[in-house]
Amino acid sequence: MPYWHDSTLDHERGGYLLADSLEGRSVPKEKALVTQCRMIWAFAHVHQRGLSTPKRDYLEASELGYRFLIRQFLDSIHGGYYWSTDLAGAAVNDKKVLYGEAFAIYALVEYYRASRDKKALGHAMDLYQKLEAHAHDRKNRGWIEHFDRDWTPILKPLASTWLVEVPGLKSANAHLHLMEALTELYDETHDRGVKKSLTEALQLNMRYFYPKNPGDSCFHRHPDWKFVTDAASAGLSYGHNVEFAWLMVRAERILGRKPSWAHFYAHLDHALNSGYDHELGGLYNRGFGNTPATDTDKVWWVQAEMLAALTEAIQHRPNLDYSRALAQLLDFVQAHQVDPADGVWLDTVGRQGKVKQGGKAHAWKAAYHDGRAIVKFIEAFGQLP
Secondary structure (H helix, E strand, O other): OHHHHHHOOOOOOOOOOOOEOOOEEEOOOOOHHHHHEEEEEEEHHHOOOOOOOOOHHHHHHHHHHHHHHHHEEEEOOOOEOOEEEOOOOEEEOOOOOHHHHHHHHHHHHHHHHHHHHHHHHHHHHHHHHHHHHHHHHHHOOEOOOOOOOOOOOOOOOOOOOOOOOOOEEEEEEHHHHHHHHHHHHHHHOOOOHHHHHHHHHHHHHHHHHHHOEEEEHHOOEEOOOEEEOOOOOOOEEEEHHHHHHHHHHHHHOOOOOOOOOOHHHHHHHHHHHHHHHOOOEEEEEEEOOOOOOEEEOOOOHHHHHHHHHHHHHHOOOOHHHHOOOOOOOOHHHHHHHHHHOOEEEOOEEEOOEEEEEOEEOOOOOOOOOOHHHHHHHHHOOOOOO
């Protein structure tokens, strides 16, 4: 966390500057909603665990991002938050994307927990209401994911590649992170509408995107939940599968339900059987069905989510195989994926540990995945200051 505090705060304009790699630091062109929110969340999260010091006040660091988020990203006319701004905060891309809006809710709730500023929780509820009014698919259930600034749905791709996911389809990625955000919002508000939405998100994720047979997991579904046959949507992500598994357990606990441990272990064991490097340690990136992984890169956030999932598993039921895999993963990350100068996890390494992408901070990389997993691990097995 000292790295993130000392190298990313934009004291002049607000928010965070995320553009750093092993090759050196540069100046980003934009500020992206997703990573600005992830930084707000991360600083608020560690502040609550006693990590702030007179030299590094993580609540102040979180507030710097929160003020920028409300002042520059929030659309005062139509509601919701822009996808990206320039460094000063002028909207560069004013689209509304479910994936980004989910992280805004997630950040606002965590900032509220750290600051007790009720306005932050009010902003989170306002955004939830906007999503219910404009994004919720009342006919088929689930949520539409892409919109113009005025919340006009975008139902067809505008280009061969888009901001995140595919307009016109429903994605596992966005529905997972919406579930994650609604879990925390319901935990703080106990609002009936939020509970209903969280229950729906949980059920849809468990049925369509991350089912009981993990080999049937998928990236996208059509609006009516039919399979997507496009080759670009084929396969599965081991990192998302195990991330869903432990976030599912968290959501069920917050709802007052008995955790679906069989579902959880099915996804964890599938990742260990098909996507884990039992020789060197670490979780691979992608694969198909129940066959061995086809993409054996080791991406920072995938390792982080496996760390979180294995921690959850061992806490629930000690298991020598899980403990061995966890130790292997940590050893691999420490040896090959951590910059020893500051402890930051590097973006992507190959199977053997050779750096392929030396990114430390960028428009998709903040202190969220690895920071969250490390805190979860320490709270389970160690002790914070």
